[in-house]
Amino acid sequence: MSFWPLIKVLPVRTHFRFVRLAKFAAALSIVAVIGSLALTLYPFKPPCGGLACGIDFQGGSVMEITTAPKSVDLAKARAALTGLGIGDIQVVAFGAPSSAMVKFQTPAGADASATVKTVQAALTQSLGEVRFAKTELVGPKVSNELLTKGVLGLGLAILAMLLYIWFRFELQFGLGAVAALFHDVFLTFGLIAVCHIEFNLNAVAAILTIIGYSMNDTVVVFDRFRENLRKYKRMPLAEVIDMSINEMLTRTIITSMTAVLALIALAAFGGPSLWGLSIIMLFGIGIGTYSSIYIAAPVIMLWGVKRADEEAQPLTPAGAKS
Amino acid sequence: MMNLSRWKVILVVVAVVLGALFTLPNLLPASMRDKLPGFVPSQTLHLGLDLQGGSYLLYSVDTKALMGERLTNLTEDVRSTLRDKVAFTDLGQVGDEISLRVTDPAQVADAVNALRRTVGAPLAGVAGGSEVTVNAAADQRIRIAFVPAAFDASAAKAVEQSIEIIRRRIDSSGTKEPDIARQGKDRIVIQAAGESDPERLKALIGQTAKLTFQMVDDNATPQDIAAGRVPPGDEIVASSDGITGSYVVKRRSVVTGEMLTHAQQGFDQQTGQPVVNFRFNGLGAQRFGDVTRQNLGKRFAIVLDKKVISAPVIQSAITGGSGQISGHFTQESANDLSVLLNAGALPAPLKVEEQRTVGAELGADAVRAGTTSAVVGLVATMIFMVAIYGWLFGGVSIVALAVNALMIIGIMSLTQATLTLPGIAGLILTLAVAVDANVLIYERMRDELRAGRSLIASMDAGFSRAMGTIMDANITHLLSAFIMFNLGSGPVKGFAWTLAIGVLTTVFSAVLVTQVLLAWWFKTTRPKTLPIA
Numbered sequence: 001m002s003f004w005p006l007i008k009v010l011p012v013r014t015h016f017r018f019v020r021l022a023k024f025a026a027a028l029s030i031v032a033v034i035g036s037l038a039l040t041l042y043p044f045k046p047p048c049g050g051l052a053c054g055i056d057f058q059g060g061s062v063m064e065i066t067t068a069p070k071s072v073d074l075a076k077a078r079a080a081l082t083g084l085g086i087g088d089i090q091v092v093a094f095g096a097p098s099s100a101m102v103k104f105q106t107p108a109g110a111d112a113s114a115t116v117k118t119v120q121a122a123l124t125q126s127l128g129e130v131r132f133a134k135t136e137l138v139g140p141k142v143s144n145e146l147l148t149k150g151v152l153g154l155g156l157a158i159l160a161m162l163l164y165i166w167f168r169f170e171l172q173f174g175l176g177a178v179a180a181l182f183h184d185v186f187l188t189f190g191l192i193a194v195c196h197i198e199f200n201l202n203a204v205a206a207i208l209t210i211i212g213y214s215m216n217d218t219v220v221v222f223d224r225f226r227e228n229l230r231k232y233k234r235m236p237l238a239e240v241i242d243m244s245i246n247e248m249l250t251r252t253i254i255t256s257m258t259a260v261l262a263l264i265a266l267a268a269f270g271g272p273s274l275w276g277l278s279i280i281m282l283f284g285i286g287i288g289t290y291s292s293i294y295i296a297a298p299v300i301m302l303w304g305v306k307r308a309d310e311e312a313q314p315l316t317p318a319g320a321k322s
Numbered sequence: 323m324m325n326l327s328r329w330k331v332i333l334v335v336v337a338v339v340l341g342a343l344f345t346l347p348n349l350l351p352a353s354m355r356d357k358l359p360g361f362v363p364s365q366t367l368h369l370g371l372d373l374q375g376g377s378y379l380l381y382s383v384d385t386k387a388l389m390g391e392r393l394t395n396l397t398e399d400v401r402s403t404l405r406d407k408v409a410f411t412d413l414g415q416v417g418d419e420i421s422l423r424v425t426d427p428a429q430v431a432d433a434v435n436a437l438r439r440t441v442g443a444p445l446a447g448v449a450g451g452s453e454v455t456v457n458a459a460a461d462q463r464i465r466i467a468f469v470p471a472a473f474d475a476s477a478a479k480a481v482e483q484s485i486e487i488i489r490r491r492i493d494s495s496g497t498k499e500p501d502i503a504r505q506g507k508d509r510i511v512i513q514a515a516g517e518s519d520p521e522r523l524k525a526l527i528g529q530t531a532k533l534t535f536q537m538v539d540d541n542a543t544p545q546d547i548a549a550g551r552v553p554p555g556d557e558i559v560a561s562s563d564g565i566t567g568s569y570v571v572k573r574r575s576v577v578t579g580e581m582l583t584h585a586q587q588g589f590d591q592q593t594g595q596p597v598v599n600f601r602f603n604g605l606g607a608q609r610f611g612d613v614t615r616q617n618l619g620k621r622f623a624i625v626l627d628k629k630v631i632s633a634p635v636i637q638s639a640i641t642g643g644s645g646q647i648s649g650h651f652t653q654e655s656a657n658d659l660s661v662l663l664n665a666g667a668l669p670a671p672l673k674v675e676e677q678r679t680v681g682a683e684l685g686a687d688a689v690r691a692g693t694t695s696a697v698v699g700l701v702a703t704m705i706f707m708v709a710i711y712g713w714l715f716g717g718v719s720i721v722a723l724a725v726n727a728l729m730i731i732g733i734m735s736l737t738q739a740t741l742t743l744p745g746i747a748g749l750i751l752t753l754a755v756a757v758d759a760n761v762l763i764y765e766r767m768r769d770e771l772r773a774g775r776s777l778i779a780s781m782d783a784g785f786s787r788a789m790g791t792i793m794d795a796n797i798t799h800l801l802s803a804f805i806m807f808n809l810g811s812g813p814v815k816g817f818a819w820t821l822a823i824g825v826l827t828t829v830f831s832a833v834l835v836t837q838v839l840l841a842w843w844f845k846t847t848r849p850k851t852l853p854i855a
Contacts, residue, residue, distance in 0.1 A: 005711050006709055007710050007711055007712075008854070012772070113677070116677075133684035135679040138676050139674065139675040139676060161801065205744060205817050208803075208806045209751065209806075220795055223790065251761050255755065255757070262702070270695045273743060277747055281751065
């Protein structure tokens with residue numbers, strides 16, 4: 001027997017009793033969601049709560065400087081900048097030792113553009129030859145707008161998914177899908193908080209991608225679920241769900257694997273500016289797969305579904321049946 | 323589905339050829355691209371500023387300052403309208419309004435009528451509408467205010483004028499031409515590719531460049547200046563070099579920048595210093611001639627944006643209508659000033675709201691990093707698919723993937739959609755997830771085969787039944803991409819755009835290309851079993 005192609009070696013049909021673990025998974029997820037929410041919001045520092053706020057949402061300036069081939073003397077740079085009276089200036093290593101990142105807020109009443117110039121001049125004076133590889137400045141008006149747009153975008157995305165699933169399936173499916181989405185989004189926020197990944201527009205884009213991916217996964221499971229509901233009209237709901245998930249399991253694993261492979265490549269070779277984006281998406285792929293199985297489908301059971309020849313009947317979820 | 327219809331084959335071939343044709347220029351060096359015959363597309367991917375290096379600047383027109391100026395002018399109009407006709411007191415600005423008190427109660431109605439007739443321009447687009455409202459209030463007071471539409475209209479006009487002036491300034495400064503566009507009600511976006519040091523650009527844009535010639539009031543002593551005691555009708559203006567100290571000048575300007583017809587950088591004949599030579603129009607020349615004749619031996623200040631550039635002593639009457647501004651200029655700053663003066667003053671100050679600058683070096687690094695991770699990610703996905711499904715089915719999905727990549731890059735080159743760094747990430751993810759459609763189809767085939775169908779029936783069902791799922795799954799991606807696109811910000815927009823194009827090409831290539839290839843395989847080999855079952 002050969003081991004290739006692998007598809008022949010993989011078990012043809014698994015019989016995992018996913019639903020049986022749903023109660024346990026639900027408890028775990030609720031705890032994780034609450035924990036993530038707490039980490040995201042605490043210590044309620046506006047505008048980003050507990051997240052490491054990027055200038056997109058907070059306003060201020062950030063510069064990437066390089067003194068290649070010399071390495072950046074961070075202490076010297078800090079010393080030069082503290083005297084400027086601009087308040088809290090962060091100078092941190094960024095990628096290669098010859099690069100650093102400088103981040104600061106424009107002092108109240110000062111001109112943002114002039115502040116950037118002052119900082120650049122001070123850095124040039126203390127470090128000698130500095131190149132400013134990247135300079136970003138976001139004023140308070142724009143950062144407010146971007147934050148509103150970002151939060152609105154996330155909300156709209158979830159709403160759009162609810163409506164789409166409602167339209168294509170049934171309301172119960174939509175609610176299950178949205179429960180899974182909230183789960184994914186909150187946990188992702190938790191990850192961003194725990195790992196101190198900067199919360200900026202890229203992070204929002206990553207979360208939106210996760211929403212798209214998680215829905216993709218959920219829809220695939222739902223599709224099979226709906227088909228099996230029609231096929232096996234008398235089979236208990238929990239068993240239909242288990243069967244549908246098991247049938248799609250090979251596909252779920254293969255697709256997640258390709259996404260994970262690509263994202264690992266991105267995290268490894270994409271450079272520091274794509275690192276945050278790829279880590280968030282990697283995590284999201286895992287969470288999205290988990291939530292399709294353990295959140296989206298079981299939530300449907302709480303409400304029950306209309307089946308062709310009988311009225312909707314809410315079933316007691318999870319292992320209660322056996 | 324397994325019988326190969328001709329239109330499907332044609333569609334796939336056409337897509338592949340077009341995809342390859344539009345992708346091709348990206349693979350050729352620039353020198354070869356230029357030599358391509360005219361009918362071959364030569365457009366490459368349009369890289370975003372974060373990949374090619376460049377500056378993105380978002381300015382807002384200071385509408386508050388604009389309105390302040392309009393209110394000041396309106397106050398003067400009101401004063402001159404009522405002067406000699408109606409006795410009034412207490413004329414001044416209260417918030418966004420102008421208020422005055424008519425001394426004689428009997429004249430209030432007359433005053434209101436006179437003001438309604440004369441002050442305020444007609445409102446554009448509204449027949450009989452006026453920009454201002456004039457209302458009598460209690461205690462013989464009259465309140466005059468701009469209607470909101472007038473504020474909006476003058477902000478819009480200021481934005482348009484500013485764009486025009488910025489364009490003139492940049493055109494004559496010789497900088498590489500940037501994109502200038504209006505955004506929203508009161509904003510201007512400037513995108514300069516390849517400009518990684520925007521300071522010169524900012525210097526050209528950020529200056530209002532309001533030039534005035536004002537007489538220096540030599541009666542005011544330095545002690546007065548230090549104590550902030552300003553004689554009536556005078557104002558204190560700082561010097562531009564920050565060393566000379568402040569000047570007390572007459573508030574009324576003798577000549578303004580609008581009266582200049584031409585300015586040019588030159589050199590002073592005696593000192594050899596860089597200077598700006600200028601010429602006045604008729605009115606300016608006459609006024610300047612009169613004032614210089616009357617004020618021999620006194621000083622006048624040349625004031626730019628409320629800073630005194632220089633304050634020469636009038637040696638003789640200047641009647642020729644031309645003159646010279648000398649200050650502490652370098653050749654470049656003198657040249658910049660002449661550019662600013664020629665283009666005219668901005669109607670209101672502009673403020674930097676957002677700036678994103680990426681050096682060309684960093685951009686090139688990003689392109690390298692993006693390309694490496696794309697290639698590694700793609701190759702890993704391909705190896706994985708072959709490992710899972712074997713040469714035939716894995717190979718088919720690889721071909722579908724390659725066609726997909728060709729189409730995405732081809733469409734992006736054709737439409738000149740902007741590719742950004744996050745966009746590259748979107749591209750990689752799209753391609754990796756694109757094989758999902760293949761997986762869905764293959765798994766469905768295996769399911770059907772196990773359910774006891776014949777080989778051909780299973781393959782047919784694999785396509786037709788997986789189709790619904792593939793559509794549903796991809797529409798969710800399209801929805802999130804659409805919402806992302808509306809988030810604003812260039813790089814994220816690029817990401818959304820790449821995702822959206824990717825979804826469309828994925829459905830095409832994974833379904834149609836896979837189908838054609840498998841049908842062809844079936845037709846030529848007449849297999850008895852499925853190699854993946």
